[in-house]
Amino acid sequence: MSSYRFIIADVFTEQAFGGNQLAVLPDARGLSAEAMQTLAREFNFSESTFVLPPDDPAHACRVRIFTPGYEMPFAGHPTVGTAAVLAREGLIPRNGRVVFEEKVGPVTVDVDVTDTRAFARLNLHAQVQIPPERPSGDAAAAVLSLAADAVREAWFASVGVPFTFIHLASREVVDAAVLDQAAWKAHFEHSAGPSLFIFAGDLADGGQLYARMFAPDMGIVEDPATGAACATLAGSLAERLAEREGTFSWQIDQGVKMGRPSRIEASAAKHDGRTVRVMAGGAAVIVAEGTITVPGGV
Numbered sequence: 001m002s003s004y005r006f007i008i009a010d011v012f013t014e015q016a017f018g019g020n021q022l023a024v025l026p027d028a029r030g031l032s033a034e035a036m037q038t039l040a041r042e043f044n045f046s047e048s049t050f051v052l053p054p055d056d057p058a059h060a061c062r063v064r065i066f067t068p069g070y071e072m073p074f075a076g077h078p079t080v081g082t083a084a085v086l087a088r089e090g091l092i093p094r095n096g097r098v099v100f101e102e103k104v105g106p107v108t109v110d111v112d113v114t115d116t117r118a119f120a121r122l123n124l125h126a127q128v129q130i131p132p133e134r135p136s137g138d139a140a141a142a143v144l145s146l147a148a149d150a151v152r153e154a155w156f157a158s159v160g161v162p163f164t165f166i167h168l169a170s171r172e173v174v175d176a177a178v179l180d181q182a183a184w185k186a187h188f189e190h191s192a193g194p195s196l197f198i199f200a201g202d203l204a205d206g207g208q209l210y211a212r213m214f215a216p217d218m219g220i221v222e223d224p225a226t227g228a229a230c231a232t233l234a235g236s237l238a239e240r241l242a243e244r245e246g247t248f249s250w251q252i253d254q255g256v257k258m259g260r261p262s263r264i265e266a267s268a269a270k271h272d273g274r275t276v277r278v279m280a281g282g283a284a285v286i287v288a289e290g291t292i293t294v295p296g297g298v
Helices: 033-043 076-088 137-143 171-176 181-187 227-240
Strands: 002-011 020-025 047-052 061-066 095-102 105-113 118-124 151-158 162-168 195-201 208-215 220-223 246-254 262-271 274-294
Touching (some): 002 076, 033 047, 076 118, 076 274, 208 227, 227 274
Antiparallel strands (some): 047 061, 105 118, 118 274
16 A cells, blocks of 8 residues: 545635635656546545656646546646645745646646745646537526526637536526536537536626536536636637737636635737637635555555
8 A cells, every 4th residue: 555645725715615626646656547536536526636747857747637537638726726736835936937747738837826825827828619519598598497598698618628608697697507417418418518617797808707617527516616617718708809919817706606716817818819828827725635545456
């Protein structure tokens, strides 16, 4: 049997027991992919991360990300939270820019950690992929148990992890949504965006948005903070703006309905009329640490 140290952080919050929980194993050398998956199921958070030496010595580390059900190519709150934890531990610089190797490729992270606050922001150089087909408004309303007129728009988009984005009429409607599993299976389980990110608010640059996220495909009933989705949404919204150059930002509150309030700073940079980079940042708080023993054969 082998023992591994873990650290639990609440991500996209400055208050313990808010935000999105994350388990980080800062030294996962010796663990197989099967063992990582077993540990992710044991922690049973939206995601757990396993830190390994980088393939490229110019990079800070390699990070593998697991939900309780499977490995992710990329995810926002695990990237941000892992950076904050490693900086607190002195394993990466406390201030500046580092590069993580993730399944999606190199992910740049800006870190700003002091004795009183830990903040990190992922920077992903990627264009937002928006398929031409769209979910129908009726399907979007049905999956959320809402009237058809509650849905303003719905579309699929991805920067590595696919989502369905559903723009709703108001914050109150976002809170009223209840996932209909039968409708999800019928309309979204095998769609271009099986995870559903629903939101309301001001879509203009500098706007404030209010959101929730359901991911039955990942085994997540509801996610309190979804950095990848927020970054993808920022990229989608930036694509619509008339400006062809610049960086555009939104502040997104998520997890409020489920009692784990989170705040994500999402932004996107455009060049020559296209989104070329998406970002999502926020604070993180370490709440626990310990060791976990992995039996032989796991």
